[in-house]
Amino acid sequence: MAAPRESQSTRSPEPMAAVAASAAGPGTRAPAALALRVVAECGRSKARACELRLPHGTVATPVFMPVGTQGTMKGVTAAQLDSLGCRICLGNTYHLGMRPGPELIQKAGGLHGFMNWNQNLLTDSGGFQMVSLLALSEVTEEGVRFRSPYDGTEILLSPEKSVEIQNALGSDIMMQLDDVVSSTLTGSRVEEAMHRSIRWLDRCISANRRPDQQNLFAIIQGGLDPVLRSKCLEEMTKRDVPGFAIGGLSGGESKEQFWKMVTLSTDQLPREKPRYLMGVGYATDLVVCVALGCDMFDCVFPTRTARFGSALVPTGNLQLKKKQFAKDFQPIDEACTCPTCQRHTRAFLHALLHSNNTAALHHVTTHNIAYQVWGPLGPDFIG
Amino acid sequence: MKLSLSKVAQGYRLGTLNNLGRKGDRTMEFPGCLLYTRTGSAPHLTHDTLQVISRVPVMTQLTLSSLAEHYEVLEEYKEGIGKFIGMPESMFYCSLHDPVNPCPAGYVTNKSVSVWGVGGRLEMTAAKFMSVQQALQPDWFQCLSDGEALCGEVFSAKRARKSVDRSLAFLDECLKLQEQSEVLRSCVMIGVIEGGDILEERLRSARETAKRPVGGFLLDGFHGDAMTKETRLQLISAVTAELPEDKPRLICGIGQPDEVLECIEAGVDLFESFFPYQVTERGCALSFSFDYQPNPEDTLLQQNGEKEEGEIGDCIDKVTTTKRVPETSFEINLKEKKYRDDFGPVVEGCSCYCCKNHSRAYVHHLLVTNELLAGVLLMIHNFQHYFGFFCAIREALRKDRLGQLKELICRQAS
Numbered sequence: 001m002a003a004p005r006e007s008q009s010t011r012s013p014e015p016m017a018a019v020a021a022s023a024a025g026p027g028t029r030a031p032a033a034l035a036l037r038v039v040a041e042c043g044r045s046k047a048r049a050c051e052l053r054l055p056h057g058t059v060a061t062p063v064f065m066p067v068g069t070q071g072t073m074k075g076v077t078a079a080q081l082d083s084l085g086c087r088i089c090l091g092n093t094y095h096l097g098m099r100p101g102p103e104l105i106q107k108a109g110g111l112h113g114f115m116n117w118n119q120n121l122l123t124d125s126g127g128f129q130m131v132s133l134l135a136l137s138e139v140t141e142e143g144v145r146f147r148s149p150y151d152g153t154e155i156l157l158s159p160e161k162s163v164e165i166q167n168a169l170g171s172d173i174m175m176q177l178d179d180v181v182s183s184t185l186t187g188s189r190v191e192e193a194m195h196r197s198i199r200w201l202d203r204c205i206s207a208n209r210r211p212d213q214q215n216l217f218a219i220i221q222g223g224l225d226p227v228l229r230s231k232c233l234e235e236m237t238k239r240d241v242p243g244f245a246i247g248g249l250s251g252g253e254s255k256e257q258f259w260k261m262v263t264l265s266t267d268q269l270p271r272e273k274p275r276y277l278m279g280v281g282y283a284t285d286l287v288v289c290v291a292l293g294c295d296m297f298d299c300v301f302p303t304r305t306a307r308f309g310s311a312l313v314p315t316g317n318l319q320l321k322k323k324q325f326a327k328d329f330q331p332i333d334e335a336c337t338c339p340t341c342q343r344h345t346r347a348f349l350h351a352l353l354h355s356n357n358t359a360a361l362h363h364v365t366t367h368n369i370a371y372q373v374w375g376p377l378g379p380d381f382i383g
Numbered sequence: 384m385k386l387s388l389s390k391v392a393q394g395y396r397l398g399t400l401n402n403l404g405r406k407g408d409r410t411m412e413f414p415g416c417l418l419y420t421r422t423g424s425a426p427h428l429t430h431d432t433l434q435v436i437s438r439v440p441v442m443t444q445l446t447l448s449s450l451a452e453h454y455e456v457l458e459e460y461k462e463g464i465g466k467f468i469g470m471p472e473s474m475f476y477c478s479l480h481d482p483v484n485p486c487p488a489g490y491v492t493n494k495s496v497s498v499w500g501v502g503g504r505l506e507m508t509a510a511k512f513m514s515v516q517q518a519l520q521p522d523w524f525q526c527l528s529d530g531e532a533l534c535g536e537v538f539s540a541k542r543a544r545k546s547v548d549r550s551l552a553f554l555d556e557c558l559k560l561q562e563q564s565e566v567l568r569s570c571v572m573i574g575v576i577e578g579g580d581i582l583e584e585r586l587r588s589a590r591e592t593a594k595r596p597v598g599g600f601l602l603d604g605f606h607g608d609a610m611t612k613e614t615r616l617q618l619i620s621a622v623t624a625e626l627p628e629d630k631p632r633l634i635c636g637i638g639q640p641d642e643v644l645e646c647i648e649a650g651v652d653l654f655e656s657f658f659p660y661q662v663t664e665r666g667c668a669l670s671f672s673f674d675y676q677p678n679p680e681d682t683l684l685q686q687n688g689e690k691e692e693g694e695i696g697d698c699i700d701k702v703t704t705t706k707r708v709p710e711t712s713f714e715i716n717l718k719e720k721k722y723r724d725d726f727g728p729v730v731e732g733c734s735c736y737c738c739k740n741h742s743r744a745y746v747h748h749l750l751v752t753n754e755l756l757a758g759v760l761l762m763i764h765n766f767q768h769y770f771g772f773f774c775a776i777r778e779a780l781r782k783d784r785l786g787q788l789k790e791l792i793c794r795q796a797s
Binding site: 070071072073074075076077078079080083095099100104107108114115116326327329339340343344345347348351352354355356357358359360361362363366 | 423424425426428431432449455723724726736740741745748749751752754756759
């Protein structure tokens with residue numbers, strides 16, 4: 001991909017106050033909790049570099065957000081994550097809603113207070129986890145009904161309930177509860193889910209008790225059908241939300257179909273609001289999707305694969321537990337300046353990974369986070 | 384290496400070891416402990432997280448059992464274990480076994496001692512043992528020794544005698560091999576005192592080992608339950624009385640605070656720090672006080688608090704776990720339900736990273752959800768607490784307050 005260069009247009013980057021004020025929407029609102037400033041735009045692709053101002057600080061986009069499912073980034077401390085340059089990460093509403101529960105987290109001062117993370121947090125709605133993790137879940141207009149895996153009680157996750165939990169978690173960005181269907185599904189269920197997601201968006205917006213501190217993002221659905229997706233885009237962009245996620249993808253569809261839907265979505269999303277592509281994290285996908293106009297990404301892959309001893313490098317990944325690395329005295333990546341690569345060789349990591357000392361996993365996790373946060377979307381990436 | 388004593392009294396010693404390390408410019412205080420590692424890394428900790436701990440010992444303990452299987456790699460690496468594991472600034476003591484993972488008995492012969500690595504049993508002849516040390520290049524290393532004096536569960540005089548004979552034979556053989564290697568000549572050999580629970584054998588081992596040109600002594604075989612506390616301390620005192628004053632005395636397998644103090648009074652200088660690791664592995668945090676000069680008000684509050692903690696309800700509320708090593712009274716079990724909404728630090732007044740940044744509730748959550756960060760945070764706290772304890776010991780010795788510290792620790796020992 002050609003190196004993007006500064007925007008050729010005569011339009012100067014908007015100041016943040018103007019961005020907030022110019023957002024379309026009916027009636028009076030509480031002051032915005034989000035402001036986006038486009039810093040540079042690529043002349044040849046739809047890529048852009050922005051400054052995303054959130055309640056817990058400014059985030060430079062494009063940004064990769066590591067996933068700290070249960071209020072922890074696996075074996076990496078909050079201080080280490082901060083020093084790796086991470087300014088926003090994810091927490092999972094489903095997991096945290098189950099353990100330790102929203103009441104406790106609220107008592108602890110929200111998720112920020114509970115995990116002592118002073119940068120930004122994004123929480124998902126809980127819907128995706130439930131549908132993918134639980135054997136018995138049922139979707140109705142009310143919400144998602146399921147049985148708790150811990151004590152068997154029946155729980156209903158409605159748009160209102162999801163927002164209530166996320167309000168207790170206090171995340172800077174919250175996701176609407178959407179009716180998630182597999183991207184490989186066709187037929188009327190896809191259309192039903194798309195329309196329901198719009199209705200659930202409206203219910204989520206109404207339920208948000210802290211719009212001045214927590215940003216509710218809409219999630220564009222519609223599967224792989226351009227007509228449905230465009231319809232969803234048309235409707236959801238009418239709502240006054242601070243940002244949009246492109247959902248319902250990265251789940252089994254072909255790459256071509258995937259990219260088509262991404263670019264179709266960014267074509268119809270407002271320029272001055274962030275675009276979050278959910279669940280996308282492989283390096284090649286990140287680069288392409290930035291070119292297609294996406295700003296924010298998350299994926300469990302880098303942190304999950306680290307715990308199997310797999311280190312991410314520009315050419316792919318190194319399975320460090322394999323014999324070939326036993327006497328390899330190079331760092332994971334010569335060009336990487338993360339703490340792991342500064343101090344350790346592949347050979348040492350290989351030996352440590354074959355012991356039961358968890359430090360081995362932390363070394364690789366640290367590197368993989370650094371790689372994702374700095375690497376494909378590093379500060380030099382655009383302009 | 385030069386040992387300077389600043390105080391000797393009632394069996395204990397306070398002092399420093401000077402001129403240590405490759406450049407001869409490092410110093411180590413004693414009584415003190417060594418940093419425990421597993422396969423060359425502090426458990427759960429990377430360099431960054433190890434750095435946040437105060438008073439990390441200047442000397443790190445490596446175990447031959449975890450590193451011997453990487454001998455070929457180290458030979459090819461050529462630059463020694465310190466650089467290989469990313470700790471070029473530290474000094475190293477290489478012990479034979481890991482104090483946490485006892486090895487099966489019955490694998491010592493006149494020619495070899497076996498160690499257990501991840502890949503299985505490795506037979507160490509004196510020659511093999513010394514070539515591994517040559518590849519590791521530690522500052523100090525425990526000589527190959529026969530640490531078995533038991534026949535089944537009880538000590539056997541015959542077996543104890545053999546352990547002394549064999550260990551001396553290994554020592555002489557290893558010393559000879561050391562002579563032939565320039566690399567090994569710059570490493571300090573630590574002689575090992577064996578002999579089970581037989582006084583004559585212990586004395587023989589001490590006297591004979593002391594005759595050899597070793598740099599220090601390891602008192603082996605005093606851990607575990609085979610000996611009574613009285614016997615252990617009598618034997619340790621008897622052994623140290625036979626050892627030269629100007630060489631350090633190490634002991635293995637002893638980690639509990641009360642036992643540490645007893646051994647110090649019996650003349651031991653250096654300990655391992657595997658105990659905080661064991662505490663971490665059972666989801667617990669060291670909480671014992673070593674502040675023997677507290678605010679009188681605090682003492683009263685603490686005494687009141689102690690009374691409340693003895694409630695039976697706690698035991699019932701504990702989340703059931705399989706514990707291999709029982710909890711001691713020096714720690715709190717953060718898995719207990721009562722910590723679920725306790726937003727105070729793990730230990731009030733502790734300045735470690737965990738206590739300054741996180742709550743008991745958070746650590747409890749991490750333990751309940753089996754998150755890796757639990758081990759990281761607890762290891763940070765437990766190491767810092769333990770190293771703080773040793774600092775307090777030295778301070779107490781300096782101020783002639785060992786009795787008070789001992790009383791405080793013993794009060795918490797039941």
